[in-house]
Amino acid sequence: MSAFETLDQLYIAILSSAPRQSQLIQILCAVVHFQLTVGDIDQLFGLEEGETRLLLRALHSVLNVPPDDKDKIFSHHASFVEFLGNLDRSSNFCVGTLDCQRSLALSLLQFYAGPFERSELHVFRHLISFIVSLPPSAELFPLIGSINPEYIFDGAANLYNGELASIASWLKKSPSTPTDVIQLWEDYVFIFDLFIEGRLPKGLSVRHVVSPSPELVRVLVSLQVLFHPLEKLPATLDLTWTDLRTTLCSLRPKLVGDIHALPICQPQAAHSWAARDLALHLIRKMVKNHIDTKVNSVAAPHAVLLYSGHSFFSTLEAYTRSQYDLGRDISLLVRLSPPCLVLYRELWSIPPSVIWSSRPSGYKLIHHVSKWLESFPDSTMELITFWKQAADPAPWHLSPFNTGPIFWEDQWCLRVKDYNAMIARLHLPSNLRFPL
Known part of the structure; x- marks a missing residue:
């Protein structure tokens, strides 16, 4: 008689009393191999909220299932985990078999x-x-x-x-x-x-690209000037992940030793025009968000896509934050752009209410667009005057974290320097660097 026989019979009796045996084994395998909560298991296995708790109710004598769905499940006794991992002892309830582990994977x-x-x-x-x-x-x-x-x-x-x-x-x-x-x-x-x-x-190594595609330049600007995390780029740039991977991996040598300069067969596009194109894209997205939310307050797809997963954002907060981010990004991209009447006209399309919906985004936009307008042969500040007249008269207070134009200029210089350093690190042509 095995030293564990009595204990094993007890464990088998407890497990046999639980419903849905095949699903139970999968859940036990997950509990043993991963530190999971009841909520985790519901989500991972596509169960209704609270369903895992019902399945494990019969195992209360061997498993501690906390009342809070965010607390991890654990075994009351180390011997129960040892039992589950031993095929000779647990038989059909064993979670240590290759088949069980592969099924969990x-x-x-x-x-x-x-x-x-x-x-x-x-x-x-x-x-x-x-x-x-x-x-x-x-x-x-x-x-x-x-x-x-x-x-x-x-x-x-x-x-x-x-x-x-x-x-x-x-x-x-x-x-x-x-x-x-x-x-x-x-x-x-x-x-x-x-x-x-x-x-x-x-x-x-990276591939020495003579003529980067406009898509690659837009991605690099988004990463290093706008400081967008990689996972947000598909939503920002309206790309699929396959598109993004293809674009970034154009820098990757395909063969050993393939690090010499090879052009990509794409139209040559100056980096400043790539920034202009991205600015136009985001302006249109900002305006569309505004139009969508006039019809339905939860309709702005950019806001929904980027922020709906954050439980601490309400619908209005998600929209406001999305518009703030777009305004900040547009201000930087316009500053990077060459003098362009198309971009100038597009800036007029932004409703003033959108510009001032989230401060200090409006002030940043005015600051950087003013700098950009100075590059025009016949500089005009009519647009800036129009925006300022629409500003909320309530005073806006500076903070230690946002000290106004001085801070924005320092931030601007730092981001351009970081972008230029990345261009050098990637062995891309020096004419892709932005002047300071």
């Missing part, structure tokens, strides 16, 4: 292949470690290739380059891994190293 990958959901769920980096601990499997490859990139590049995921590289290395262990999946993850590693960690690991 498939379930979690299905979640991360779906639409991005912002939450306090931080399982993704642990999922990577979990996957690479398993033997490569053809079942997993398609879903690994379908992971939503928003989860990979989300700052809250707290990933580092070694974790992404470990997936790429793991994929290469199997001769049956589709080459496009390997290529995809190698691209992710390259992008993460270059634009998240800001460096190139030993052995990697």
Whole structure:
């Protein structure tokens, strides 16, 4: 008779009393291998809110399921976890078998292949470690290739380059891994190293591009001048993740030794005109937000897309914050642009109420647009006068964090210097740098 037989029989009796056995085993496997809450499990497995709590109710004698959905589930006894991991003892309830672990990996990958959901769920980096601990499997490859990139590049995921590289290395262990999946993850590693960690690991290089595409310049300006995190660029620039990956990986050598200067077959576009085009794009987006919200206060897609996941924002706060961000970005992009009547006319299309809907964005816009207008052969300040006349007469107070024009100029110079430094680091043509 085994020393654990009595205890094992007790555990089996408890587990057998719980409903939906196959789903229960998946949940227990997740609890053992990941530190999860009831809310996490509901979300990961697509269950109704509170459903996990009902499933685990019969296990109250072996599992501590806190009343708060945000607190982690844990075992009352270490012996219960040991029992679940031992096939000889737990039999059909074992969570340590390869089949059970692979099934869990498939379930979690299905979640991360779906639409991005912002939450306090931080399982993704642990999922990577979990996957690479398993033997490569053809079942997993398609879903690994379908992971939503928003989860990979989300700052809250707290990933580092070694974790992404470990997936790429793991994929290469199997001769049956589709080459496009390997290529995809190698691209992710390259992008993460270059634009998240800001460096190139030993052995990697960038391609010396003679004629960068306008798309690449717009992305680089968004990253370094506007300080947009990578995960927000598709929404800001109306790009798909595939478009963004293709654009950024145009810097990546395709063959060993392919680091000499090679032109990309795209029309030559000056960096200042790329900034102008992006300014036009954001002005039209800002105006559209204003028109949309006149019809429906929750209709502004930019606001909804960027901020609806933040529970601390109300609908109005999300809209106001979105318009503030757009105003700030437009002010910087206009400052980078050459004198252009098309851009000047487009600035007149912004309703004054939009400009002053979120201060100090309006003041920043006036500051940088005024500087830009000085570059015109026949400088006119009619637009600035029009905006100022529409300003709220209530005084706006400076703060230690926002000291007005002096602060804006210092911030402007710093961002342009950072952008120029990035151009040098990427071995891009020096004529892409902005003058100070």
